[in-house]
Amino acid sequence: MTLEDKPGLRRWLRQRRRAISPVDQHRAAQAAAERLSALARWRHAKRVAVYLPADGEMGTAAVMDAAWQAGKAIYLPVIQPPRGQHGAAAARRAGHLVFRRYQPRTPLRPGLLGIPEPVRGAAPCLPLAALDVLVMPLVGFDARGRRLGMGGGFYDRTLAGRNGHRRPWRVGLAHAIQQIPALPEDPWDQRLDACVTESSTWLW
Ligand SMILES: Nc1nc2c(c(=O)[nH]1)N(C=O)[C@@H](CNc1ccc(C(=O)N[C@@H](CCC(=O)O)C(=O)O)cc1)CN2
Numbered sequence: 001m002t003l004e005d006k007p008g009l010r011r012w013l014r015q016r017r018r019a020i021s022p023v024d025q026h027r028a029a030q031a032a033a034e035r036l037s038a039l040a041r042w043r044h045a046k047r048v049a050v051y052l053p054a055d056g057e058m059g060t061a062a063v064m065d066a067a068w069q070a071g072k073a074i075y076l077p078v079i080q081p082p083r084g085q086h087g088a089a090a091a092r093r094a095g096h097l098v099f100r101r102y103q104p105r106t107p108l109r110p111g112l113l114g115i116p117e118p119v120r121g122a123a124p125c126l127p128l129a130a131l132d133v134l135v136m137p138l139v140g141f142d143a144r145g146r147r148l149g150m151g152g153g154f155y156d157r158t159l160a161g162r163n164g165h166r167r168p169w170r171v172g173l174a175h176a177i178q179q180i181p182a183l184p185e186d187p188w189d190q191r192l193d194a195c196v197t198e199s200s201t202w203l204w
């Protein structure tokens with residue numbers, strides 16, 4: 001495997017992430033939540049998008065509890081297939097994300113790729129530009145803020161073409177073992193503004 005091989009890197013990093021024990025997962029998520037809560041951009045944010053962890057991703061329960069307690073509104077990503085099309089295959093090809101409000105009692109249902117999402121109608125949608133902070137899940141990141149995701153291209157497509165607009169601050173949340181020296185970068189890849197792990201805070 002070379003560092004240019006995104007699918008190989010993804011498999012290897014996902015395996016490492018899944019191998020973290022539940023106790024270590026919990027400890028790491030607490031530590032990462034404290035680090036994130038200390039950042040000024042986070043403290044000043046009123047509307048934040050988070051994710052529900054899957055496949056060993058850094059946990060977000062502590063982050064969400066802290067956000068609710070601080071009076072922030074939380075939003076979760078919902079996969080949208082391209083206009084006029086349906087199903088997981090269409091979503092994978094050209095889908096993007098919208099963000100739905102999530103409160104402690106909002107009903108969830110598995111979305112097109114199996115990750116739970118607030119059900120339609122139960123929660124209002126917010127345009128990306130109205131979010132102050134976008135907490136992004138990731139498979140890998142490097143020392144320059146490049147991000148490797150699960151491979152759907154959803155965050156990349158959702159953020160594409162928004163560089164001149166008001167845009168949320170993009171912070172990755174990850175385990176330290178997800179950092180690698182240098183990731184390959186494709187022209188459509190969207191970089192992180194910051195990344196928080198259980199042991200470090202990176203600001204770019
Ligand atoms: N927690 C979390 N939520 C998220 C993302 C994410 O990366 N993490 N996404 C970031 O884009 C979007 C979902 N993207 C996804 C991309 C690929 C797979 C995936 O490959 N899942 C299975 C196969 C499931 C299937 O095909 O039905 C797998 O793990 O192999 C899942 C979600 C929105 N929500």
Ligand SMILES: Nc1ncnc2c1ncn2[C@@H]1O[C@H](COP(=O)(O)OP(=O)(O)OP(=O)(O)O)[C@@H](O)[C@H]1O
Nearest residue numbers: 147148149150151152153154155156157160188189
């Ligand atoms: N702005 C875009 N316009 C069109 N296609 C895009 C765009 N961004 C990404 N894609 C497509 O999405 C696919 C997956 O991209 P990539 O492997 O970089 O995903 P990822 O960053 O790992 O996933 P995610 O953002 O969902 O976490 C690529 O094949 C690419 O063609």
